[in-house]
Amino acid sequence: MKVPKQIKRYCPFCKKHALMKVFISKKKNRSALKRGSKQRAKLRGENRGAGNKGRFSKPALSAWKRYNKKSSKKTDLRYKCSVCGKTVCQPEGIRTKRLELV
């Protein structure tokens, strides 16, 4: 998918259409040793009981990761307003194999 580097788009801060620069957001990996990650693991039914169960020393692979990896990823674009300089996220990602800023 080809995305233009600049798009005229609605800015919720200026409350009008403005020229916006398009960025691809940097992926941030969740740390495996944070307290929040253990809470999330507990919601999934993992990391119950005493000890770290090998989960936090070696990450467990989920089922879809082992068998059919998805070849396309959802886009995560950010739009920076040229008037106020604030950044707006893309409301919903689009599945695509390749993302290119033109």
Ligand SMILES: [Zn+2]
């Ligand atoms: Zn703005």
